[in-house]
Amino acid sequence: GAEVNQANNDNETLLHWAAIRGHSKVVELLLQQEDIKVNATDKTTGSTPLHIAAGNSHLNIVELLVKHKQIHLNATDKYGRTPLHIAAQNGHLEVAELLLKNGANINQSIITSIISQGGVCGNEKKALQIFSIVIDNIKNSAATNIDLDKMLNIVVKSLAGKMRITGERNKKMTSTFIDKLKEHDVNLDIAFLKAVKNRESKEAKILLDNGANPFCIDQDGNNALMIASTYVKSRVTDAKFILDSVKNNLEKEQLEKLVNAQNNRGETAIMMAVKSDKINSNIFDTLLSMGADLTIADKYGKTASDYAKEEKSNTTYIKTICERAILQSDSLKREYDQDSTSSDSRDGNGRGSKKLKTLPTPKRTADEPECETPPEKKQKIITHNNSTPTPTPTPDTRSAALGGSAEKRI
Secondary structure, X not given: OOOOOOEOOOXXXXXXXXXXXXXXXXXHXXXXXXXXXXXXXXXXXXXXXXHHHHHOOOHXXXXXXXXOOOOOOOOOOOOOOOHHHHHHHOOOHHHHHXXXXXXXXOOHHHHHXXXXXXXXXXXXXXXXXXXXXXXXXXXXXXXXXXXXXXXXXXXXXXXXXXXXXXXXXXXXXXXXXXXXXXXXXXXXXXXXXXXXXXXXXXXXXXXXXXXXXXXXXXXXXXXXXXXXXXXXXXXXXXXXXXXXXXXXXXXXXXXXXXXXXXXXXXXXXXXXXXXXXXXXXXHHHHHHHOOOOOOOOOOOOOOHHHHHHHOOOOHHHHHHHHHHHHHHHHHHHXXXXXXXXXXXXXXXXXXXXXXXXXXXXXXXXXOOHHHOOOHHHOOOOOEOOOOOEOOOOOHHHHHHHOOOOOOXXX
């Protein structure tokens, strides 16, 4: 037994040397010895013979080693790398597949190695091949220790860490990896909202750019804009990054629907930002540029300007929000008047009448003059040719006026 496990000053055994040199016959003979230390580690890197064989792509030796009853398939070296990690890092496809089929564990560091193989080393094709083997093994193995949704999270985090890889090369590699996961029906929407909630702006952008639905909502009806708009002030950069990412992925009409969507409490993104006392000039201006409507009321009948007046810590934004709300209300009134005139004209010619828009009336209180509409600009009740006053909208009618959205509840 002592001779079989004889080692040099670096604690490299005969089995290590046979694995390094690729002598499969010697390895086979050594493994037949009862006292063989199949998991012996060297002093330099803490590698086992399996690490050595995997790193040198000696497939026959790897096959012999994994069959040994005492083998530690997921043993780690001094750097935390398993034999699968070493195989993936070096792009050894067949070795990686063999290790996976025999139960090798998959973790984030292994995926990071595969991403690095494609991004840093520039071998996207080989990296994708290894990645495909990993994904297919997860899908087909009941004994795997990881699911595909968790894998998506690992992949996105790894890709986000490699965003320094420039331009189209990074985009192509990212989409290729995520497309492979999408073949197995991973849920990009859940991952997207989770990234937004965790303030992982780069990860959120990757998911959004690769197919996550920007209209997806959580159990409270909150979409990504609502969640990002309530970030603490120290994370404004992340919030702005997410808002801009959403903005760049939608056309104007769809963007307006999203920014004015209401959650289960009837709140919009800009309303939530105001209520949380985390409103910031960049966030405020970005939401307005998306078409945020300050006249929308929540289930309690309050608008963003109402909540702004209750928050006294930022008088500049109280004034700005109220002024914007007044301007939006006046604009809606003019639009209403034009529709009414046009409709009356068509009715006189015997044509069908045009359906008029509901005119929202922002709630304001008389005891706060800084937000009060000037007398000459106050809204009047608009009547049609049948003299029926236009009803003041409720949150529900206001929501209906926005039109349907592609909301997907998660």
